[in-house]
Amino acid sequence: MLYLLLIIMISSCFLSITILYKKHDFTSPLFITNSIWIGIAIVGIFVHHLFFEFSTKIFLIWLSWSLTLNITLLLMSSKNRKQTNRVYTVTLPNYWPYLLALSAYMLYEVIKLGLNGPHPFLLNIRLANIMGYPSPIFSIFSRMYPLFFTLFLFEITLNNNKKNRYSTYLYMMIFVLYSAGKMAILTPIICYVAIRARRGEINFIKLIPLFFIILIAMLILHYLRKSHGDITPLLQTLATYTYSPIIALGEVEPSSSLHWGENTFRLLYALSYAFGISDIEPINLILNYSHIPTPTNVYTAIYIFYKDFGQLGVIWGAFIYGIIYSILYNSFIKQKTISSIIYLSALTPITLSFFSETLISLLSTYIQILFYTFLIGLLYERRKNRYSTRLLQWRKLHSQSNIISTTANSY
Numbered sequence: 093m094l095y096l097l098l099i100i101m102i103s104s105c106f107l108s109i110t111i112l113y114k115k116h117d118f119t120s121p122l123f124i125t126n127s128i129w130i131g132i133a134i135v136g137i138f139v140h141h142l143f144f145e146f147s148t149k150i151f152l153i154w155l156s157w158s159l160t161l162n163i164t165l166l167l168m169s170s171k172n173r174k175q176t177n178r179v180y181t182v183t184l185p186n187y188w189p190y191l192l193a194l195s196a197y198m199l200y201e202v203i204k205l206g207l208n209g210p211h212p213f214l215l216n217i218r219l220a221n222i223m224g225y226p227s228p229i230f231s232i233f234s235r236m237y238p239l240f241f242t243l244f245l246f247e248i249t250l251n252n253n254k255k256n257r258y259s260t261y262l263y264m265m266i267f268v269l270y271s272a273g274k275m276a277i278l279t280p281i282i283c284y285v286a287i288r289a290r291r292g293e294i295n296f297i298k299l300i301p302l303f304f305i306i307l308i309a310m311l312i313l314h315y316l317r318k319s320h321g322d323i324t325p326l327l328q329t330l331a332t333y334t335y336s337p338i339i340a341l342g343e344v345e346p347s348s349s350l351h352w353g354e355n356t357f358r359l360l361y362a363l364s365y366a367f368g369i370s371d372i373e374p375i376n377l378i379l380n381y382s383h384i385p386t387p388t389n390v391y392t393a394i395y396i397f398y399k400d401f402g403q404l405g406v407i408w409g410a411f412i413y414g415i416i417y418s419i420l421y422n423s424f425i426k427q428k429t430i431s432s433i434i435y436l437s438a439l440t441p442i443t444l445s446f447f448s449e450t451l452i453s454l455l456s457t458y459i460q461i462l463f464y465t466f467l468i469g470l471l472y473e474r475r476k477n478r479y480s481t482r483l484l485q486w487r488k489l490h491s492q493s494n495i496i497s498t499t500a501n502s503y
Contacts, residue, residue: 093140095151099133102155106162115172118296119286119424121417121442122165129158132334132446139331143339144384150342156403157394157410164414170422177291178427180250182476184243184468188259191240195263201229202269214313218272233270238460240264244280245433246468248287274310274333275440275450281306282443283436290427328386336388337447343382344391346402355396356405359455377453393445396452413451417442430469437461 103126110122117123140146202217209216220230244260247253268276285302288294311329354361354375364370379395381387397409420438423431437458441451451458 093137093146095146095148096133096136096140098151099154099158100130102158103127103129103133106158106166109166113171114166114169116169117172117289118299119289119421119439120169120172121421122162122169124439124443125161125165125445128443128446132338135331136335136338139327139335142328142331142386143336144342146339147342150338153341153394153398153403153406154338156406160407160410161414164411165418168415168418168422170425173425177293180252180429182472182479183250183253184246184256184472184475186253186256187243188255191243191256191259191263194236195259195266198233198263198270199266201233202266205230206269214269214272217270221271221273230270233267237267238457239464240267241279242433242437242461242464242468245283245436245465246429246472248284249429249432249436250472251291268313272313274313275444277306277309277313278444279440282439286436286439287432290424290432332386332388333447336384336386337390337392339384340382340388341391341394341398343384344395344399346398347400347405349400353400356400356409356452358453362456390448392447393441393449393451396449413442413445416451429472430465433465433469434462437465 107123107126107130110116110120110126114120114122118127136146205220206213206217209220211219240260240263243256244264247257247260251257264276264280270276281302285294285299311326349355351361351372354372358374358377361370361372362374365373379389379391381389382391393413394406394409397405401408417438420431420435424435438451441449444450
């Protein structure tokens, strides 16, 4: 209990500095990470009896992470700027008919998979994703997600093409069914809320009912996809998805990875194995379970650094996170289009850092999103330049016609 109160106190201090000195709102990584840890600690006060003790070891690991991350963010992130509602006049090309056709076929395949199995609908889909479904069409769906997620980010940022935007909404909803995962619900909602907040269209008070709506949607998804034999109580379910990761972190042995940096540098191991440079297979992203005493296999974002390099790795990991998110947030508050897209795409990992690490573990996905961001951004800039050129030509012609008309009238 003492350590949970210390987490609340330390995080509240950093949150106060964030709001009063930095003037950051809830789109800031400083605001997000500290408010979430306050929430996790409050939950822990009510459910700590369901799990192992919050030990000194866990607190020191968390303290190393929190102090390093917060100090780095405070030193490197800029003060917030006054929010402006930027208006975009140029749209992306109309791709919505193609995306609607793809979404319809994707929905057909998902329904067919969900109905043709021995388990409940969503559980059939979930198990097929985990175990590797043999149909190549599902592999194509997964590989196309970074592209359509990037389009979704562009559309909610530009906010000037309803048909394109709604088609991306539809794809995101169907992808929730396809993945049967809670991340598929959270990721687009987090991005949507952040960009609306940046435009001054939503405040912190409005987040409270939205939080409960998201929570209910995730619980519905959880209970729809669970097996008939799963009779876990609601309180236990909520505690497992919020408080258990930090407790499970205490079960991890520091510097215990079989190969040097195999979690932190998973992408390098995966590339080396794929190209035959190394015979070391990349680690499975689905981690082994720990019993605390109930089973869980999520260990917060701190896990990969602690398991690979121990306490020093935690400090370096938090420092790297701090640098990355400071740079991204500083660009985001300038309201540049591409900078906004990149920051939005990286919001989920910092928001879910209490749960698991996804920024580095899924680095290949974020590299693809980065590639598509610059590619679509280049296309958008070309369209904007053509629009500006045509507008300038029209103004010149209009000006010349006015001169001719004025001259004629003078005669």
